[in-house]
Amino acid sequence: MKKPPRVLIVEDEAPIAELVAVNLRHNGFAPIWAEDGESAQRELDAVLPDVILLDWMLPGMSGLQLARRWRADVRTKAVPILMLTARGDEPDKVAGLDAGADDYITKPFSTQELLARIRAVLRRRAPEHSDEDVHVGALHLDGAAHRVHWQGQPLRLGPTEFRLLQHLMRHAERVHTRAQLLDKVWGDHVFIEERTVDVHIKRLREALGEAACMVETVRGTGYRLTALQPADAPKDQQKA
Template sequence: MRNIPTVLIVEDEPAIAELISVNLRHNGFTPIWAEDGTAAQRELDAVLPDVILLDWMLPGQSGLQLARRWRQDARSKGVPIIMLTARSDEPDKVAGLDAGADDYITKPFSTQEMLARIRAVLRRRAPEHSGESVSIGALMLDPTTHRVSYAGQPLKLGPTEFKLLHHLMRHAERVHSRAQLLDKVWGDHVYIEERTVDVHVKRLREALGEAAAMVETVRGAGYRLTTQGSSQK
């Protein structure tokens, strides 16, 4: 990661974008502003940012559409996306997370909340270097190179899914509650809701493909990673 993280702000209201930019600059970030999806794509094609602050309501393509597109692009798939929106209902939050957002900020928000969320997704994006490669059955994870494979085939995981899988593999067969996963994977990020864990587990299973059954739901308790599920459909 670069010493000065770059934040792409995709926001069509100049006053809000300028306020965010000023606060980011004062706190050690380099802001780049794009007023719509076309301008944002142009910036992404030039240089990948470290984080994207993406407004839900934009002229032309919506923030949801942009998030889905960038998550499907191998080049931008790993860039953390924080959705900015006035929509505060849980279904809307889930829709944003399902579209590929890593986090969600409801307007109006404080500068400190925004900075905390940005720092949190940057921490989650950084590969874990605690220990050597982990293998559970045919599933292998190398925290140093940030690579995951199943039966010798490479898998592509987003930064949060990688950290979630790393934790589950290091504690295989143990049941983890959503609260425990929030503490261990998201750390001191107090704004994350437990429902977010379910969304990222779903995304992790999709990325694991044939190995998805290894991530089990333990009804009423949480999740665990087990070799017993590796041969299940």
């Protein structure tokens, strides 16, 4: 018999945690409750869950700090994290996603929405990845070593920006919609907003520095990586 998916609930408010746990249990999940980062870490050290529901505001270490810690740990970096918080402003959503959350759910939320998002994360297929070397112009990505160089100089990219750049470089000159990038970089069936792509494209451009112009916005469609530099483009295209 297949074991029910384990869901680690990291929430310091007992009534909320209990309500979530009851609904999860009634819908075929096995919830585990931790009221702070320390107890959550003990649960993770014992058995890895299938997904983590992580509250932003926690005593001691915040949800953002915990998300960053778990994303940096080889053992826990692949565990999906859904951030639960009352902070619904866009900068807060961006901060949660940048910290490593796979999705962001604003309180108060419906049980059905929470269940749908958990199921979506659990049934996603593994995103595209490759260990091959890719060269586009003076940009070089080493998939095996997880390094990127521009004109021989190393660049520092976060894990999501690396995967995003890798996909764009492997399919250079092709236009990709936001939905296509979500499927290929984040994984199929991930229940997150397309706005997430724009956030990480911005971070990718910042990391690329002088090579940022290689990542083009195709208005009304999506994004494309090109080897054609502005100085090399025909004058009529430079004005466009």
